[in-house]
Amino acid sequence: MDFLTPMLGGLQAMLDPMLWVFVLLGTVLGVLAGALPGVGTTLAFGLVLPFTFVMQPTMAVAFLLGISVGVMYGNSIPAVLMAVPGNPAAILTVIDGHALQRRGEGGLALGVSLVSSLIGQTVGTVLFVLLLVPLAGLGYAFQSPELFALFALGMIALVSLSGKNILKGAIASVFGVFVAIIGLDPITNGPRFHLDTVVLRNGFSVVPVVIGLLALSELIRSTRQIYQWGSGDEGDAAARKFPAIARFKGTLKPTLVGSVLGTLVGAIPGAGATPAAMISYQQAQFMSKTPEQFGNGSIEGIAANEAAQNASNSGELIPTLGLGIPGSGSMVLLLTALTVHGFTPGPRMLVTSPDLLYAAIAGMFAAVIFLAFTGWSMATLMMRAVAMDRGVVIAVSLVFVSVGIYSLNGRVFDVGVAYGFGIVGYFMHRYGYSTAAAALAVVLGKGFERHLRQGLSLTSNDWVAFVTRPITAITLSIAVLLFVLSLRRVLGVRSVVKTG
Amino acid sequence: MTVDRRVDLAIAGVTIALGALILVLTRRIGTTLIIDPIGPRGFGYLISGALMLGGLAAVISRLRRWDENEGNNNVPSDGAADEDDVPVSANRPILVVLAAAAYIALLQPLGFLIVTPLFLGALLYMMRTRNVRGRIVIPIVFTIVVFVVFSQGLNVNLPVGPFRPLFIRYGLLTY
Numbered sequence: 050m051d052f053l054t055p056m057l058g059g060l061q062a063m064l065d066p067m068l069w070v071f072v073l074l075g076t077v078l079g080v081l082a083g084a085l086p087g088v089g090t091t092l093a094f095g096l097v098l099p100f101t102f103v104m105q106p107t108m109a110v111a112f113l114l115g116i117s118v119g120v121m122y123g124n125s126i127p128a129v130l131m132a133v134p135g136n137p138a139a140i141l142t143v144i145d146g147h148a149l150q151r152r153g154e155g156g157l158a159l160g161v162s163l164v165s166s167l168i169g170q171t172v173g174t175v176l177f178v179l180l181l182v183p184l185a186g187l188g189y190a191f192q193s194p195e196l197f198a199l200f201a202l203g204m205i206a207l208v209s210l211s212g213k214n215i216l217k218g219a220i221a222s223v224f225g226v227f228v229a230i231i232g233l234d235p236i237t238n239g240p241r242f243h244l245d246t247v248v249l250r251n252g253f254s255v256v257p258v259v260i261g262l263l264a265l266s267e268l269i270r271s272t273r274q275i276y277q278w279g280s281g282d283e284g285d286a287a288a289r290k291f292p293a294i295a296r297f298k299g300t301l302k303p304t305l306v307g308s309v310l311g312t313l314v315g316a317i318p319g320a321g322a323t324p325a326a327m328i329s330y331q332q333a334q335f336m337s338k339t340p341e342q343f344g345n346g347s348i349e350g351i352a353a354n355e356a357a358q359n360a361s362n363s364g365e366l367i368p369t370l371g372l373g374i375p376g377s378g379s380m381v382l383l384l385t386a387l388t389v390h391g392f393t394p395g396p397r398m399l400v401t402s403p404d405l406l407y408a409a410i411a412g413m414f415a416a417v418i419f420l421a422f423t424g425w426s427m428a429t430l431m432m433r434a435v436a437m438d439r440g441v442v443i444a445v446s447l448v449f450v451s452v453g454i455y456s457l458n459g460r461v462f463d464v465g466v467a468y469g470f471g472i473v474g475y476f477m478h479r480y481g482y483s484t485a486a487a488a489l490a491v492v493l494g495k496g497f498e499r500h501l502r503q504g505l506s507l508t509s510n511d512w513v514a515f516v517t518r519p520i521t522a523i524t525l526s527i528a529v530l531l532f533v534l535s536l537r538r539v540l541g542v543r544s545v546v547k548t549g
Numbered sequence: 550m551t552v553d554r555r556v557d558l559a560i561a562g563v564t565i566a567l568g569a570l571i572l573v574l575t576r577r578i579g580t581t582l583i584i585d586p587i588g589p590r591g592f593g594y595l596i597s598g599a600l601m602l603g604g605l606a607a608v609i610s611r612l613r614r615w616d617e618n619e620g621n622n623n624v625p626s627d628g629a630a631d632e633d634d635v636p637v638s639a640n641r642p643i644l645v646v647l648a649a650a651a652y653i654a655l656l657q658p659l660g661f662l663i664v665t666p667l668f669l670g671a672l673l674y675m676m677r678t679r680n681v682r683g684r685i686v687i688p689i690v691f692t693i694v695v696f697v698v699f700s701q702g703l704n705v706n707l708p709v710g711p712f713r714p715l716f717i718r719y720g721l722l723t724y
Contacts (some may be wrong), residue, residue, distance in 0.1 A: 060554055
């Protein structure tokens with residue numbers, strides 16, 4: 050596979066009008082989810098995931114990516130106008146964007162945010178294809194030892210997702226692996242940990258468990274407090290004019306740097322949009338002629354971090370689609386959607402089902418085009434959405450998730466499982482046990498064990514032969530290196546936080 | 550944000566208990582003639598050991614800091630923070646879960662069209678939605694729209710409970 054094939058395939062996929070319908074729907078939902086504080090990509094994916102199972106797989110991918118593109122733009126709207134970050138990645142937008150808003154230049158902040166988001170997403174998508182294409186060539190070189198090494202690489206993300214307390218993060222990860230291996234043994238086919246019940250003989254379905262841990266737990270936690278997001282009159286974007294092109298001077302360089310860094314950082318399992326935005330912001334400040342403006346309304350800062358947030362979307366897709374390794378909660382759900390459709394994401398999928406890759410490219414480009422035409426006016430619309438009754442949103446979301454999970458297999462048991470894990474996730478959230486780490490471990494755990502044991506059988510139970518296969522050795526070395534770096538980063542951040 | 554240190558300690562204890570349970574269940578897994586160095590019990594032993602050790606470390610970590618708060622059970626949380634300056638209800642999540650349990654139990658016998666508006670209405674009441682009329686209108690409209698979209702558009706067989714004969718008679722249900 051060369052670079053042009055997927056790009057042309059993506060452009061061809063954009064000729065399908067149904068794809069546009071799903072992307073438009075996804076993008077609007079995404080901007081809404083981004084604008085509502087605390088919702089974000091993972092919860093939005095959790096809400097709509099069951100419905101993607103009745104879509105064609107390509108439409109489901111385009112729809113979900115439309116949401117993720119929309120979220121990254123949507124979170125900048127309340128960040129600029131209300132100083133409320135839609136999600137953690139938008140914190141830097143609050144600092145500089147709201148500083149401009151206080152000076153009566155909110156329109157400039159929103160304009161820079163929109164343009165840099167679109168450029169970041171476009172550059173990120175091109176880089177995504179460039180970095181993904183070499184992986185497709187490895188499709189048939191991957192047997193169990195190599196696949197085990199990939200799963201080990203994915204497990205590294207658990208370190209970054211472990212939350213404030215690394216011990217509790219580790220416990221959450223081990224718990225996730227346990228949930229994953231309940232059911233039939235991958236080698237002997239004998240039942241394990243099923244408590245002599247028929248329903249657990251095949252283990253838990255991944256979707257209710259993951260939605261329970263990631264979406265229901267958060268919704269249940271949200272019911273602890275009653276308040277409204279805003280009155281809707283905090284800022285009328287329509288009253289502002291889109292800034293003149295001349296006012297964007299100086300933002301192209303940080304936008305491009307943010308786009309490249311965002312894609313690369315996003316591709317590291319467990320990193321995601323927040324560190325991508327932070328690193329790009331720091332880099333932009335380092336390169337700026339006016340570094341003193343950073344933190345006081347710098348449009349270069351807004352450009353760098355907004356571009357990086359959107360580009361990290363594309364970056365996260367590289368390990369997810371290319372290696373079958375999700376690096377974040379939302380990617381866990383995307384991978385789950387593909388698995389339910391019968392796909393096994395990884396190098397082989399790129400060769401056997403290139404349509405999914407084309408749909409991913411088409412979904413991201415279509416969302417960019419849609420936002421280019423509507424993003425500005427949507428800012429006004431979303432400020433009204435922020436005035437929605439939060440209680441209604443939470444209540445409707447809870448019922449919506451319940452119905453969606455029931456519709457998967459028509460089993461009330463699945464709804465019970467989702468709520469069961471929602472309750473477990475609620476306590477995990479409150480007491481610092483990372484639900485994202487547990488959910489990722491649920492998705493990766495079974496494959497991790499299966500490929501380790503099958504791989505050992507393949508190498509006649511010889512551990513040395515197992516780990517010295519070229520791709521396995523390289524991948525495991527990268528995994529070890531990333532593990533050490535992630536651990537250092539996590540511990541470093543914690544010591545900085547502790548020392549204030 | 551603060552949490553109750555006794556609950557934090559209890560969760561660490563539950564982790565140890567879960568590890569012990571997994572150990573017991575692992576020992577009950579049958580072994581077969583298929584031999585691989587890890588075997589069907591290998592991951593079970595690893596997980597049970599990790600959970601017991603991790604839980605123990607969490608217990609020790611909590612107990613070592615027990616005297617820091619001078620008898621106050623509320624300690625800083627490692628988890629997600631509540632919004633500042635907004636009253637917190639610890640009972641509301643319990644009520645929501647109880648309502649969900651009732652919904653799950655009654656969905657099959659009473660059907661989607663009866664229990665969904667009741668469940669949503671109860672949730673809206675618990676969340677003290679501003680518009681009282683909305684508490685009645687939203688559940689009814691939501692239920693009808695979702696039912697039509699799912700059963701007609703997405704071909705999902707939502708349970709209809711006592712309406713089943715009626716739906717079959719009018720050809721709306723064939724299963």
